[in-house]
Amino acid sequence: MLNPFDRAWLANRRTFLGTTGLGLGAIASAVLNQSDSLARPAPPQLDQPSIHLPNFRPSAKRVIVLFQSGAPSQYETLDYKPGLAKLAGSELPESIRGGQRLTGMTSGQTSFPVVPSVFKFKQRGNSGIWMSDLLPHLSGLADKLCVIRSMYTEAINHDPAITFFQTGSQLAGRPSMGAWVAYGLGSMNQDLPNYIAMISRGTGRAAGQPLYDRLWGSGMLPGKYQGVKLRSGNDPILYLANPAGCPSPVRRRMLDDLKTLNQATLSRTLDPEVATRIEQYELAFRMQTSVPELTDLSQEPQSVLERYGPNVQLPGTYARNCLLARRLAERDVRFIQLFHMGWDQHDNLPDHMSKQCHDTDQPTAALIQDLDERGLLDDTLVVWGGEFGRTVYGQGTATEKNYGRDHHPRCFSIFMAGGGVKPGTVYGTTDDFGYNIVENPVHVNDLHATILRALGLDHRKLTTPYQGLDLRLSGVEERNPVLEIFQS
């Protein structure tokens, strides 16, 4: 399967092969000497939408998704419900619950007592967005954020809901967001993968929800579009390092021989795949330099490191990954995805949420600020959020100081920053219980459409044929980007 650009390339290549009256050797060397033999043309200019993809003018060049896996509670972060304090412990009215299906974990519960947030909220910045005390650093950046309080999803358990958020379908096997974007837009970077995923473990819930390769997979799109996991150990990308006892000069000579011998194969077979392979070995070699350079923080000023907090010194933490995200953005990696585990507060929510927010608040704010100071926030869309929300009622035994909340697909809150979205704004409203959306609902597939829109892509047109359908990230139902959140 080819992406639109590959198709264009192939068409050119065929024309080229077809129209020149050159001998085979000449064709082979011409193929080899093409600078774009990465099976991809020069990346399209940001302001020049490809004729193959009817595009809009993009407001973002790249995307950073800060995925909070396990689902943070909106009640303790972004959706302030002052009325709940008075109702503490009272039964959630059936009119609000409205026959909502429950997970197997609370379906045995006979009582659904309302639990207000134990954390205080304040209006922040000039925009006056209500944010909780759990997010002090992000609160300082309220005027940069665009909060959406009316997200909703279809799934009620983690695996399907996370899969849905990342791939637009609850079932496994579909391409992830980043893969779609890589497929649609290609790379802006010659030395690094186009789509990078990073993982960190939260301190809030020791045995948090697992993640799965499919979340950054390419589904039925070609494997080259899948996210590359950037790991915290010595080999940030699998198999990046030469084996022990194979120093760089030896390796370089091996690669030179490979190239010489593969060129002979290309001359013999004229198979463009050979040309691609030769180029991939060179890119692999470049990655052996570019990736360590990416993960080497020795040149980062102390002031920057401090901004991300002490955990930035620890590889594999959310703070470190946030700093790496900025460095990846600087290097024009198109799609950068963080996964932070540990948000699943069925019990001990106040304690565990404090820890999770402590993990993430400062580094997230530092990333946004850092991008902003470098002029990168203008064309980098940052998205923060989890796979669903949590219930207004307590799970298990709730006391004033300690409680838990179950899964709630009907509404949850996320925020965005940069990439052309209106700063200091709030979109969407939930009812006084924070249980149902009363204004401007945003389905997860609408969010997909919105992210694509920021990149200048029409979610209806970014498709791939699959099982007789034009499969798309935003699913089969009619979905729409939230245009209101973009700066005009």
Add this chain to the structure above:
Amino acid sequence: MNIELVTPSWKQCAQFLSRVMMGPIVGLCGTTAVMAQLPGISFREQIQPILAENCFSCHGPDEHQRQADLRLDQVLAANSTVIVPGKPDESELVRRIYSTLESEAMPPAESNRQLTDIQRELLRRWIEEGANWQQHWAFEPIQKPEPPQQDSDWPKNPIDRFVWARMVDQNLTPSPPADRRTLIRRAYFDLIGIAPTAEQTQVFVDDHDENAWEKVIDGLLASPHFGEQMALEWLDTARFADTNGFQNDFYRSMWPWRDWVIEAFNRNLRYDQFIIEQLAGDLLTQPTNSQLIATGFNRNNRSVTEGGAIEEEWRIENCVDRVETTAAAFLGLTLGCCRCHDHKYDPISQQEFYQFFAFFNNIDELGVYNETRGNVGPVIKLPTVEQQTALDQLDEKMARTKQLLESAPDQSARLVETWQQQLNAELIELPSARFQWVAIPEKLPTGICPVGRSSTFPGVADAVAPSDDAQLQFSVEDPFSWTVWVHGNARGSIFGKMDERNEYRGVDGILLSDGRLKIHLIHQWRVNAIAVISKNRLPADEWTHVAVTWDGSSKAAGYKIYFDGYPVEVEVDIDTLSGTIATDVPLRIGQRSRSEFFQGEQFEFSLFDCELTPAQILTGLRQALVQQFIQYDQSPRSQEVDHGRACLTRYLNGLDRQAMRGELSELITKREKLESELQTSMIMRERAQYRETFLLRRGQYDQPATDSALWPAIPGVLPPLTADQPANRLGLARWMVDERNPLVARVAVNRAWMKYLGRGLVESVDNFGVQGSPPSHPLLIDWLAREFRSSEWNLKQLHKLILMSATYQQSSTLTAERAKIDPENRWYSRGPRYRLSAEQIRDNSLALAGLLVEKIGGPSVRPYQPAGLWEELAGGANDGPYQNDHGDNLYRRSLYTYRKRTVSHPTVATFDAPSWEICRVNRGRTNTPLQSLALLNDTTYVEAARKFAERMLQFSEGSIESQIRFGFMSATQRAPTPHELSTLVASHNVYQDYYVSNSQEARELLATGESPAQPSLPVDKLAAMTAIASVLLNLDEVITKE
């Protein structure tokens, strides 16, 4: 646009049209002029693709999306003005497609679809010619075409005649035959997944026998590794893996099914049988174990074990997965589309989807196996020979012991007499019961227990009314006891005063499914509770007197269990109780408030508000037995008295033979332990009680359209089940292989064709529907399908047919001309050239290294994998860190590499192996820098390189040149050119110089992987040759089938 042509008579037209399409833009007049010279238009090949692509989404089979009540996927009514046959100018369709008015132009602008001038003209011409309409080709019966006759000596068998004809149409000629070295290499990879050795190649090169090639093919088809290579491909389709997928992704062991597949291919099981056994082996008359294992095909789907998931939702997903997989694997149809709405392109409705779904909706399984590890039911047990012997021996011993128990002389009178004396000698005061439940014969059927009439509980809710005694409360601080007679075959809650809706607060006593007694005191389940389980099981088929006492201490140690008057050993499961156990729900006999419904017999549940002493329990029991014994003695004979006496006597004798009973129960425990160690495999099984199927609105599990139940049926566009085909999975399987089925044989031969030629005759191998690609060689696919069926579905014969064709044996070298006319090799004017599969690349490297272990079958293995991959993702519910195996298991074929669905093994995943979460009928073939890094740096390949280097060094002592030549030939099956050889030799000398002065690095390189380096070889030489071997393993030519 592709213009499809069937017969040579189309040649002229084709050339003309190609010119039109490839040349500069041609104006409409020009096009019309072109058309005027053309022979008749083919609906199927020229018109239907245009309609399907551009019109069906609004004017197709999907009733809900359909606009203007117009359907263009069926022949229109005779009086329609949309298409007036022969009169394009009166046809609304023509007017609309040529209209420049935005409001009426078709397709509308917002559809993002646009017709080309040629397409418009084709539609117009088609109407002019009478608008003849045909059904989609794949739904038509398979034709019986004759191979075209040609004046050419190129064809070796009928396949080539069809291919030749199409090549001629395209102005192509076949490529010359591949040289023998390339050819044998190609066949080895295709059939057994690794390259031939230098010797095997040489034998073929030197074999001038006319049937040299056929000998190679026959040999490979007979190899046991043929089954492995075939299985590798089938396993993608069958989404086989070693874990459940989804959140917990626990281990399951379905490898017996995988081994069944290998064996089925190796013994050349007829393909119709291959289908029937996998779809419905369990429904065959007296199915063999092998046929039952085969049905694991449709148990390979992922299954949910996540706590809190909704049962029905995931049971439905299981069914949907089976529908999608079955349809894709055998029918080449994309039924999944119709789950939520009518198919947009194929004439299949949502209702038909659920009728097909109904074939799979009666499986005896759960949607959610809450936090369950391992295989989940239904399963088949697969004892080894040794295990079976041990089981048989145990069974025999058990039978003997039972017989001894039965046949020993009656000791009951002697026992009663002894007890009577004891009871008279020592007076022990017995408390009276606070509450006693006595059977009500009108409510429940009665039986006989040793001391009276028992009640038989049916295992359903509310068999008896709850106690109305509101004062009846349990409290942690207050001692209590209860006694009851229960039959050993009973299961469920003997009694309960427990509120499941409030974290299970309360008290109960449950007979577990294995016959052990479990007693609870719960404040909040698991975190604040006591749970105690008897170590012994109640003896099956026998009555037991059970007593339980509580001392009011709040510790599990204060909770005691007595069987037949004597304390038994217990296991403490939970001991965390601190809160109250009081609850308002009433005490109930035979259930908790709403679960664990008792099934079986019990008698005389008695509750005491004190802790009974051991002496009190024994005395109470003996008193009752003695009284009953005397009562029977004094009663006139009747049937009931006789039964009662027999029961009592049996019980008393049982007590007398405690030792023998203990032995029996030990044997039972042993047997159960052995049973639990048996290998199992998940299989299909129908539920006893038929589950009705309903259409699910929008595909949602909780929105069934219950107004009308749907029966299993085949979509109407295909031939229906016949009378001898039952409306169940077996009927479905038989229908699949029925002569009338137009799809199954075509799909199968297409897949075989793709395996060898690299692309299908129908390129969309997963979709034979209207949106799929039309066949490039419609006659050939039908001819092959016919051949296949008439050969009695002989797979090996089909493969051999393709392999023996001149088409397969062509050189894959591209020429400038072919690149121009046929860049994608659609017309097969050259042999296939593409990258090997992930498994082939690794297995071949291991083979070159001399490391490959050829063992077939068995549990999956764990070769090298970079550390940390599982831990990074798993949240703790998982299998812990990945630990690679050692020894042979590191070098098994990649087919056997452990498949964890949520964390793919990178050695295979990097080269496009799927994650086996859903059915995939073809893999991508990408070319990425991560592949380069893997082949250069993965321990697997570094180790393979150094072991390959050892083989090179050991090949001939002395000449570097001859050693490298040997390595090159082993890897490519050909001699290196002088330039290639000199390049490698020159580098070798550089490496050697380096490693001579850096021997520590040489040693480090040679320490990669677990196999020891050959100690007799100098490290510098070996390290230098390792670098050469690594280059060889990375060569494009070596990882490519040419």
